[in-house]
Amino acid sequence: MNQLDRPPRATELGVISCHECTLVSDAQNDTGRCPRCGASLHQRKPASLDRTLALLCAALILYLPANLFPVMHTSQFGHFSDSTILSGVIAFWKAGEWDIALIIFIASVAIPCAKFIALGWLVWCAHRHAPTGRRERTRLYRAVEFIGYWSMLDVIVVGLVCALVHFDMFGSIEPMPGIAFFGAVVILTMLAALCFDPRLIWDDPEYE
């Protein structure tokens, strides 16, 4: 589609849309607030790229202990064992239960890693005002937003298993610090995705 055929941008028309209630009003506004719902108006989310990057870095740092520390401590008839996220996946795979291994692998390893790469790339491209693949990058952002919370799966699974299995001497399972780090990673990456403003993908200083 030609540049001229495209509908105008809100910034060009001097209007602004409220991010809470979607009402469109004049951008030149004394109060800086939406006339309908009173939310503060801004053209772009404030310090979007910095915040996204900061949260992403924090998540990346916590992702190391999340994988290195055990997530569960199992005791069975006097035998003790610790399992990390990856060792759990491998144990299921070796036991022949490839389907369950795949679900845990996707939720706990593939999705967080994909989110790190995807969000990092989106921030980098938005920072450079990369002109190509804007539509695809917008779609990627939507995908990151959509898949993000599925990683919470592992935290709830560990909680459930630990709440269920407590047979004193016969066997019990306890949560270990790895899962706390992992939960923090999921929450931080979700916040990072929320801080990113997809309109920055489309901003082009040369065009304006």
Add this chain to the structure above:
Amino acid sequence: MRIYPHLIVCEHCDRVFHRPDLVHGQRAYCTVCGQGLPCGAPFHCERGLALSLASVIVFLLAMFYPVIRIGFNGLHSDATLLQSALVLTHGICAPIAVPVTCILFVPLVQSLMQCWLLLFAMQGKTAPGFVPVMRSSARLRPWSMAEVCLLAVLVAMIKLTGYLDVQPGIGLWSLAALTLLNGLFWAQDVKSLWEWKQ
């Protein structure tokens, strides 16, 4: 200051469109970035209220009845979703138990907020505290994880089947119903409720 209720701005690429008149089941997409525009068919208050009330009931069942029951050599044990969040409070994992417990209750808080708004909207009134309630309900949306909990319960069941006798509980069925009801509710254009604000 002028307002333009007939316009809509794409949240993803900042393009301005005329707000389309949609009927139930239709969706409008941005022609530039291809993402959905933040508008939809008029919201059915009765339908929304029915779904929200049902969600509240089903949520309470899902939270306070066991989701899984296990048996092992004559010993039995069961766990509710709430217990599985609270078990994380023991020992070194305690910091994560707080957000996890909060996240578990998000669907309930959201359903109660929607009931509040819709009870007044049904009578043609604006509910007291309309703005903060609408805003919080929308902000909580990404943190509502009923469907994640559902998959987590199923994964936990499969995980334990190898070693123990595992049975689904009332909580699991309720959780499945909650997922369905939430999906139906959010398929409507909830933001169009803002038009109730005078």
